[in-house]
Amino acid sequence: MGRMLSVAAARLGFRCHIYEPGAQPPAGDVAHAVTCAGYDDAEALIAFAKAVDVVTFEFENIPTAALDIIEAHAPIRPGREALRVSQDRLIEKQFLQDLGLRVAPFADVSDAATLDQALAQIGAPAILKTRRFGYDGKGQARLHSPDDAASALADMAGSPAILEGFVDFTHEVSVIAARSPSGEVACFDPGENLHTNGILHSTTVPARLSPAQRTDAILLAANILNALDYCGVLGVELFVTPAGLVVNEIAPRVHNSGHWTQNGCAVDQFEQHIRAIAGWPLGDGSRHSDVVMENLIGDDMNKVPQIAAEKGAALHLYGKADIKPGRKMGHVNRVKHH
Numbered sequence: 001m002g003r004m005l006s007v008a009a010a011r012l013g014f015r016c017h018i019y020e021p022g023a024q025p026p027a028g029d030v031a032h033a034v035t036c037a038g039y040d041d042a043e044a045l046i047a048f049a050k051a052v053d054v055v056t057f058e059f060e061n062i063p064t065a066a067l068d069i070i071e072a073h074a075p076i077r078p079g080r081e082a083l084r085v086s087q088d089r090l091i092e093k094q095f096l097q098d099l100g101l102r103v104a105p106f107a108d109v110s111d112a113a114t115l116d117q118a119l120a121q122i123g124a125p126a127i128l129k130t131r132r133f134g135y136d137g138k139g140q141a142r143l144h145s146p147d148d149a150a151s152a153l154a155d156m157a158g159s160p161a162i163l164e165g166f167v168d169f170t171h172e173v174s175v176i177a178a179r180s181p182s183g184e185v186a187c188f189d190p191g192e193n194l195h196t197n198g199i200l201h202s203t204t205v206p207a208r209l210s211p212a213q214r215t216d217a218i219l220l221a222a223n224i225l226n227a228l229d230y231c232g233v234l235g236v237e238l239f240v241t242p243a244g245l246v247v248n249e250i251a252p253r254v255h256n257s258g259h260w261t262q263n264g265c266a267v268d269q270f271e272q273h274i275r276a277i278a279g280w281p282l283g284d285g286s287r288h289s290d291v292v293m294e295n296l297i298g299d300d301m302n303k304v305p306q307i308a309a310e311k312g313a314a315l316h317l318y319g320k321a322d323i324k325p326g327r328k329m330g331h332v333n334r335v336k337h338h
Contacts, residue, residue, distance in 0.1 A: 001058035001254050002027030003318060004262075008270035014278065019048045026319045039066040049073035056232060056277050058253055060087050061133050077181075077277040078232040082252040085228065089131045089162045092250060099227055101220060102246045104239075105165035115153055118163040119146050125166050128152040130159040140198070167246050169239035173207045176258035177221035178272045178282055179230045186272065186282040187218045188265065191293075193237070193257050199326060203257045203293040205264060209240065216245055224250060233258070233273040256295070256328070263314045263333040264291040290336040298325045307332050 003026045006016040015032035018025055021039060028034040033051070037044035039062060049055065049070040056077055067083070070076060085095045093106045107118035109128065119126065124146055130139035139159070141152035153161075172195070177187040192207035193200055209217065221236045228234075235255025237248040258269035267275070267283025275282055296303070301323055307313050317330035 003030055004259075004270045004316070005056070005058060005254065005273060006031045008268065009274045012271065012274060012278075012280075014274065017048065017052050019045075024321065029319055039063045042069055045069045046073060054277050056273070057083075060252060078228070078230050078234070078252050082228045082230055082234070086250055086252045087132055089129055089249070090160075093162070093164075095227075096224070096247050096250070099223060101223070102244060104167045104246060104248070107163045109153075109156075109161040109163050112149070112153060115149050115161075115163065116146075119143070119149060122163055122165040124148070127164050127166070128156065128161050129164060130156055131162050132159070138198075167239045167241060167248075169241045169246065171208060171240050172237060172248065173209060173217060173240060174203070174235055174237045174255065174257040175217050175221040176233060176235055176255055176261065176269050177218070177225055178233045178269075178276050178285070179222075179225040180276045180282050181231050181279055183226070184282050185222045185225055186285045187221055188258060188261055188269065188272075188285045189287045190214060190217045190238075191257050191260055197326070199297060199328075200256050200295055201297075202295070203260050205260055205287060205291050213240065213245065220245065220247070228252075232276045233269050257293075259316065259331050260291040260293040260333055261285075261287075262316065263335050264289045288337075292334045294332050294334070295328055296330040296332060298323055298327055298329065301329050304330075310334075312336065 006027050007030050009016050017033040018027045018031045019035045023036055035044055035048050045066055050073050052074055054077055055070055055074050085092050090108055093103050096103050105122045107121055109115045109118050124143045126143050128141045141155040143152050172193045173190045174193055175187055175190050179185050189205050190207045191203040191205045194202045217238055233254050235251040239246040239248055254269045254273050261268040264287045272283055307315055312335050314333040320329055
C-alpha cells in the first residue's frame with residue numbers, strides 16, 4: 001500500500017518519506033527518503049515529522065504514543081478519531097450502530113463468563129475476534145457450537161475480544177470513498193469481493209447490486225466519512241442481505257478491494273488519497289471499464305509469466321523479497337473496455 005501511495009504521489013510531483021520499523025520496506029524502492037526505526041524511537045519520529053509537510057499511514061496498528069510524538073510536529077491525515085474507532089472492533093461496531101447503520105450482532109468478551117453470556121445472547125455459529133490487531137483472518141476463531149467456547153477463548157491468548165454473530169448474506173461488497181479537508185466527498189463504484197481462507201481473492205466491478213443498493217452503499221460510506229470528519233480514502237466492507245446492507249468493517253486507509261481503480265478509473269484510490277491529504281481537489285472517481293482484480297498470494301507468483309503475456313491484464317507486483325504462503329505478493333487487474 002505504501003509503495004502504491006508513493007508511486008501515486010510521485011506522479012503528482014510530490015516526494016515521499018517512508019517511516020518503517022522493518023528493514024527494506026517495498027515502498028522504499030520508490031520513495032525519496034526512508035527512515036528505518038522503531039515506533040518507540042522518539043528521536044527518529046521527531047526528525048521524520050519535522051522533515052515532512054503531512055503524514056499519512058497505510059495500516060491501522062500504529063502505537064498511539066508514536067502518533068502523539070509525530071502530531072506535535074506535523075499533521076496526520078486522516079485524523080486520530082478514525083484510527084481510534086477502527087483500531088478496536090468493539091468501538092467500531094458501537095460507532096457504526098450509533099450512526100444508525102446495521103452491523104452483525106456483537107458482544108464484548110473479556111473472559112469465559114462473558115463469552116458464555118455472549119453465546120446465550122447471540123447464539124452459534126459465531127466468530128470470536130480479538131478487538132485489536134486482527135487482519136486477513138488472523139486473530140479469529142469460529143464457534144460452530146457453544147462447545148467450542150473454551151478453545152476459541154484460548155486462541156485469543158488473553159486479548160480482549162468481541163463475539164460476532166453470523167450474518168446471512170448473499171455476497172460482500174466494498175465502497176472505497178474519499179473526503180477532502182473541505183468536506184468534499186467522492187466515492188468509487190462498489191466492488192464485489194470474494195475471499196479464500198480469510199484473505200481477499202478477487203474484487204469485481206460492477207458488483208451485483210440493484211440501483212437502490214448501490215445508492216445506499218455510497219450514501220452510507222459518505223455518512224461514515226462525515227461523522228469522522230475524515231480526510232483521505234476509507235474502505236467500507238458491506239454484507240448484502242435480503243433485508244438490506246450490513247456494515248462488516250471500515251478501514252481508515254486505501255484498501256485491497258480498491259486496487260481495481262488503478263486500471264478502471266482516471267484517478268485511482270492511491271492518487272485520490274494523496275489529493276485529499278494534500279488539500280487538492282478530489283479526482284473524478286467514475287469508472288471507465290469493467291475490471292476484475294485478483295490478488296497474487298504466495299505461489300501465485302509462478303503464474304506471473306503467463307499473466308504478463310495475457311491481453312488486458314495489468315500486473316502490479318509489490319517487490320517483496322520473500323514469497324510466503326498467504327502473503328500478498330501483488331495483484332492483477334483484468335480490464336474489459338466497453
